[in-house]
Amino acid sequence: xxxxxxxxxxxxxxxxxxxxxxxxxxxxxxxxxxxxxxxxxxxxxxxxxxxxxxxxxxxxxxxxxxxxxxxxxxxxxxxxxxxxxxxxxxxxxxxxxxxxxxxxxxxxxxxxxxxx
Amino acid sequence: xxxxxxxxxxxxxxxxxxxxxxxxxxxxxxxxxxxxxxxxxxxxxxxxxxxxxxxxxxxxxxxxxxxxxxxxxxxxxxxxxxxxxxxxxxxxxxxxxxxxxxxxxxxxxxxx
Numbered sequence: 001x002x003x004x005x006x007x008x009x010x011x012x013x014x015x016x017x018x019x020x021x022x023x024x025x026x027x028x029x030x031x032x033x034x035x036x037x038x039x040x041x042x043x044x045x046x047x048x049x050x051x052x053x054x055x056x057x058x059x060x061x062x063x064x065x066x067x068x069x070x071x072x073x074x075x076x077x078x079x080x081x082x083x084x085x086x087x088x089x090x091x092x093x094x095x096x097x098x099x100x101x102x103x104x105x106x107x108x109x110x111x112x113x114x115x116x
Numbered sequence: 117x118x119x120x121x122x123x124x125x126x127x128x129x130x131x132x133x134x135x136x137x138x139x140x141x142x143x144x145x146x147x148x149x150x151x152x153x154x155x156x157x158x159x160x161x162x163x164x165x166x167x168x169x170x171x172x173x174x175x176x177x178x179x180x181x182x183x184x185x186x187x188x189x190x191x192x193x194x195x196x197x198x199x200x201x202x203x204x205x206x207x208x209x210x211x212x213x214x215x216x217x218x219x220x221x222x223x224x225x226x227x228x
């Protein structure tokens with residue numbers, strides 16, 4: 001089945017630094033989503049992307065749907081301590097004609113630690 | 117406000133016991149999912165349902181079962197708990213995957 005390769009696996013940064021993480025696949029995806037999971041909680045949707053090349057922002061977060069439709073990127077600017085958590089990418093792969101797919105494919109996550 | 121709730125939040129059980137984790141959503145979503153989260157493995161799909169009376173196996177379904185008798189609930193049952201099933205379990209629901217999933221807060225299960 002389709003797999004998402006998310007990198008890096010973990011990051012340790014200083015408060016105020018910018019952060020970049022990405023997700024790649026060998027398959028084409030129709031939709032890319034980015035989630036954040038706070039410690040002890042479930043993942044929460046941050047940004048959704050629906051078109052190749054689309055660039056969407058949510059506060060200090062910016063995500064892009066790659067032109068090839070096989071990758072996506074998430075950037076966090078001027079990080080703060082509450083940015084700590086696990087960031088997941090997720091996507092809906094392109095299915096063949098007549099098929100159906102209501103399941104998201106998830107990356108394994110990027111653990112972000114921010115040092116005050 | 118609509119929500120998705122999981123219970124219990126924490127549970128300790130003994131090897132061999134049957135355990136049921138509850139998931140209840142008031143979003144009126146047809147699609148519901150169960151995942152387990154383990155270090156190094158991310159979120160792995162256990163079972164999912166697209167509607168009442170519909171259930172499907174995910175990638176790690178062995179030892180687990182679900183039933184869907186109404187729209188709101190998708191309980192997850194561990195038939196005979198094993199130590200390998202110690203994990204954090206998340207339930208999620210969705211109207212359409214394009215809008216993403218709404219996750220519950222999770223159940224931390226320890227099998228001793």
